[in-house]
Amino acid sequence: MKLVVVDYESGNLRSVSRALETCGVAPLVTCDPDELAEADAVVLPGVGAGPSAMNALNERGLVQPLRDFTASGRPFLGICLGLQLLLDWTAEEPGASCLGIVPGQVIRLPDEQNDKSLKIPHMGWNSVALSQEHPAFCGIESGSYFYFVHSFYADPQDREGVVGTTEYGLPFCSAYAKDNVVAxxxxxxxxxxxxxxxxxxxxxxxAGGY
Structure with a gap:
């Protein structure tokens, strides 16, 4: 199996690679667009700002290859910023067009809830309410806790793809999964x-050729 982790200097590549290695896979960490075309699966990790991340993807010629890969039906996993970049647009200053794979936009989390201030970024453990079954979440109970670090959230128009939600000032999409695209x-x-x-x-x- 050829599993590619996309390197565009905006992701926690080491920890993602180690996690995949515990699953018995030796991932290829690369910024080469041609490697995406030959991959069986792709992981797009991400931390930091959306506009600068899009600049990095454009500079490396990765934007269209990522679009082509997700359209091919092969498994794709986006992590944190890798979810947000799937959408059409991010409101993070100064704003930027994103990959346009999932219709929707990226919005800043609210600063207040019920007259109480909220710490931004949202950082630490929080629960995820899973509403739909998808192979990527097989065996995971709704309400399980995961680790978050972010100030913006994805707001997909396609609500059928929103399989997980989390509360932090408002309910937001914390997991998206539709067909081969998971984030x-x-x-x-x-x-x-x-x-x-x-x-x-x-x-x-x-491995199953999803």
């Missing part, structure tokens, strides 16, 4: 055994 706002690689289960499920999707 999480939280970091599975930092979420202990339940997070590693997502990686194992994703690897199984790739």
């Amino acid at each position: 999480t706002q939280f970091h599975p690689e930092k979420s202990g055994p339940v997070g590693l289960r997502i990686y194992r499920n994703f690897v199984a999707m790739a």
Whole structure:
């Protein structure tokens, strides 16, 4: 199996690679667009700002290859910023067009709830309410806790793809999964055994030719 982790200097590549290695896969970490075309599965990790991340993807010629890969039906996993970049647009200053794979936009989390201030970024453990079954979340109970670090959230127009929601000032999409495209706002690689289960499920999707 050829599993590619996309390197565009915006992701926690080491921890993601280690998580995949525990699942029995030796991932190829690369920024080479041609490697995406030959991959059986792709992981797009991400931390930091959306506009600068899009600049990095454009500079490396990765935007269209990522679009082509998700359209091919092969398994794709986006992590944290990797979820947000799937959408059409991010409101993070100064704003930027994103990959346009999932219709919708990226919005900043609210600063207040019920007259109480909220710490931004949203950082730490929080629960995810899973509403739909998908192979990527097989064996994971609704209400399981995962680790988050983010100030913005994805707001997909396609609500059928929103399989997980989390409360922080408002209910937001913390997991998206539709067909071959899976993405999480939280970091599975930092979420202990339940997070590693997502990686194992994703690897199984790739091995099964999802």
